[in-house]
Amino acid sequence: METVDVNTGTKSYPVYISEGNITQLQNIIDEHVPQCSSVLIVTDSNVAPLYLKKVKACITNQSVFEWVIPAGETSKSLREFDKGITYALRCQLDRNALVLALGGGVVGDLAGFIASTYLRGIRFIQIPTTLLAHDSSVGGKVGINHPLGKNLIGSFHQPEAVLYDVQFLNTLSKREWRSGFAEVLKLALIQDPSFYNELFAKVKELPIEREGLIPIIKHAIEIKADIVGKDEKESGVRAFLNFGHTLGHAIETESRYQTISHGEAVMIGMVFAMRLSERMFDKDIMPAEFVSWIQRLGYTVWHPTLNKSELLLETMKKDKKVKENKIRMVLLEKCGDVKLESVEDRLLIEELMNYRSWVKENMTK
Structure with missing residues (x-):
């Protein structure tokens, strides 16, 4: 498994790259998210039928919740952000909870922004499923769009780790x-x-x-x-x-x-x-x-x-x-x-x- 270390002023974290490394998800959670109480998987309507069940099966030590957004850039919106925060509250996620962003750039940006603001910030891990997300999943830029422009609402919130399983790219158009x-x-x-x-x-x-x-x-x-x-x-x-x-x-x-x-x-x-x-x-x-x-x-x-x-x-x-x-x-x-x-x-x-x-x-x- 290839590893790239990201070292910023606020956090250092690894990017794991290989084929099939999703099977290591529980080990990565245990190592990088100590005392993790529960997991919220955020994904979209394209990715969920393909990979959600497989990813959930890899998490054995925490209770798992899932939230599926409509696929596409229009989901990077205040409306979906509000829905996500509301769902997290209904799941009673606490400050030791973990958000998993399972998807491309839209999912990563929205899920990361939810993580950055929920209870003033909880931990999250990026699991990119697109080639585009090699860029968006690294660096901690998270946020949503406004009708007047793209990425005008957001924050910097670094993930705990990035798990890049390239087998997810097999289903890309x-x-x-x-x-x-x-x-x-x-x-x-x-x-x-x-x-x-x-x-x-x-x-x-x-x-x-x-x-x-x-x-x-x-x-x-x-x-x-x-x-x-x-x-x-x-x-x-x-x-x-x-x-x-x-x-x-x-x-x-x-x-x-x-x-x-x-x-x-x-x-x-x-x-x-x-x-x-x-x-x-x-x-x-x-x-x-x-x-x-x-x-x-x-x-x-x-x-x-x-x-x-x-x-x-x-x-x-x-x-x-x-x-x-x-x-x-x-x-x-x-x-x-x-x-x-x-x-x-x-x-x-x-x-x-x-x-x-x-x-x-x-x-x-």
């Missing part, structure tokens, strides 16, 4: 693989050019071949752990993890989370950010054949919301990185060299319009 791989690619672009080159050379299609999967996930988590260890509360370099997310989140918000996944939106955001970087730094930034490669993997570089430049701009202004009403974009000077730059509204509108023209030219070739 290609769209979910694309959503997750975009975040792997993001980590390579912002910090590790050699990792990017390895991905470009080896990943010819999605899903990723089994023999290469665990090393890729482990290295991506190592990059995330390194950044979180330097900046737990996003006061500095952790903001670089938002590469592609400013526009990506705006696209998600304006599509009402219905027509595009998180990672697919972030991929568009990264392509846009690299084109904006080229303009601001007056040099070539985007790696050779990048667009043709991601298109072969099934990504698109277009979404209908990009026809609404002014609306996207207003949504981007609700981003947490906005300062003095100026949008700050995570840009690349080169692969592995990142900067957070304030960008004028006029330039963003102009580049959004240029982006539309560029997509039309490339899509008709």
